[in-house]
Amino acid sequence: MKTHPSDDSESVPHSGEQTALSPWNVPEFRWYLTGTTISWLGNAMAPVALVFGVLAQTGSSADLGLVLAARSIPLVVFLVVGGALADRMPSRQLLRLGNLGCAFTQGAVATVLLSGSPSLGAVIALEFCNGAISAFTSPATAGIVPGLIPPAGRRSANSLLSGSRGAIKILGPVLAGLVVAMAGAGWAIAIDAGTFLFAAFCMNRLPLPARDSNGSAGLWRDVRDGWKAFRSITWVWVCTVAMCAANCVQAGIWGVLGPTTAEHTIGATAWGMVLSAGAVGHLVMSAVMYRLPIRRLLSFGHVLLALGALPLLALGLQVNASLLIAGSFVAGLGTGAVTIAWGTSLQSHVPEDVLSRVSAFDIIGAFVAVPIGQGLAGPLAATAGIPTIAVLGAAVFGITALLPLAVPSVRRLREE
Incomplete structure (x- = not known):
């Protein structure tokens, strides 16, 4: 079974050019790679910052476990619904809204941590929202590369994305540690919020058309x-x-x-x-x-x-x-x-x-x-x-x- 890009004329060259295609030659893919990389950098910093931020305020590993679980539980619970929604909505729109939502929640977490008297309950609630938003947007990334790159160039495109993520795994925690040490965990979370804002701008540059879907079937039927x-x-x-x-x-x-x-x-x-x-x-x-x-x-x-x-x-x-x-x-x-x-x-x-x-x-x-x-x-x-x-x-x-x-x-x- 093969995929059928919804409108090759908007995002990829004619099929006769596929063998010579480099993902770097597709401006929309460059926007996606840039936005995703910056967002991954923030995400790589956030766990380190959150750990030290919570421990600095409460000193309790149990409290830290609650905060981490608050994000991971909705991420799993809502993932299949997010996949169904991603097959109904334009990927660009869903990713833009998702990144804006995560920017808001992480910005709010940063504000709470920087307030001087942070509320553990507020951090837990905000991280729950962040996990839920991520669950609704993560599956949408699966359809981005096929919408931009024809089959002959997808391995190279995925290699660039994978390499970017690998580099961020090395750089992100180190950068987070430096920011936490110099400015505090709240500012590291604030940087994460900023990366989501930048990613939302980049996703808005993707000219992905809406997918045709049977809206009358119902979301649970889609699941x-x-x-x-x-x-x-x-x-x-x-x-x-x-x-x-x-x-x-x-x-x-x-x-x-x-x-x-x-x-x-x-x-x-x-x-x-x-x-x-x-x-x-x-x-x-x-x-x-x-x-x-x-x-x-x-x-x-x-x-x-x-x-x-x-x-x-x-x-x-x-x-x-x-x-x-x-x-x-x-x-x-x-x-x-x-x-x-x-x-x-x-x-x-x-x-x-x-x-x-x-x-x-x-x-x-x-x-x-x-x-x-x-x-x-x-x-x-x-x-x-x-x-x-x-x-x-x-x-x-x-x-x-x-x-x-x-x-x-x-x-x-x-x-x-």
Whole structure:
């Protein structure tokens, strides 16, 4: 199944020019990349600022948990509704309104934190609103690249987006720490609000026409139709299930047992270098895949995803910091590859009229088991030991990453 861009004449060259297309030659894509990158920078700063802002005022980890949960819960609860709405409304309009809404909520949070006597209840309420708005706008991003770039240029476009996000993961937390140290958490959140305003301006430059939708069908009918579409495309749900299992293992072992082990072995500084190496690997692969022609892109992504087992194995074997850094870098290469492969495959092979809804179900499915992995990691390690669980987890991760290749529709999926 292929997508059908709604009006190629407004945003992309004639199909005869597709093979020579560079995303840089599409002004609308440059606006989207710029706005998204700036918004990602603010989002990368916000969690660090919020953590220190709440702890500085209350000193309570329980209060911090409430604030973080207030944002994450609506983000999950409203995501499928956001996907249905994104398939009904013009992407430009939805993203502009969403960024304006997030600018308002984060600006209000900054005001509360800078007031001198912040209200925890107000921060919780505002973060809940921020999470809900993000849930309604995140699925809309799935349809942006297909509306601007023809199939031949989407891998390069997604490589640019992935590379940008990888760079922000390295820069954002560092910048947040500097701003918090010099000016306070409130000002770091204020910068986040400003990035949303700038992103809204950039999204307003996208000439994406409204999608044709059956408005009389009803929003909940759209949600059900999106679920049917998700289930009907075998390669989509198979890969989503595989990513669900892989993320569960990764979150538990790398996210929980990793820093626990590092605290008693290589130390916090070296562990920070290990995590940074993964982000660098992601960035490097994004640069490589910008020009690397790959026909069976999804298969390529899952083969490289299996490299994520290496740092888990290294953790279990209790190797030195240098080998852990190397393993994390290699795993970052795999993460970068599968991120680009998956985004491009969805954009090129899922019908555009259900793309946002399918993307919403994919996001939920891929990450729904993360809390399970985080919760089980400690008890399992207490029973069998961290090295044993890490080695077993590495095996499970590698097998899970490669299992989708046994499905014909995954192996046969080809890019034009």
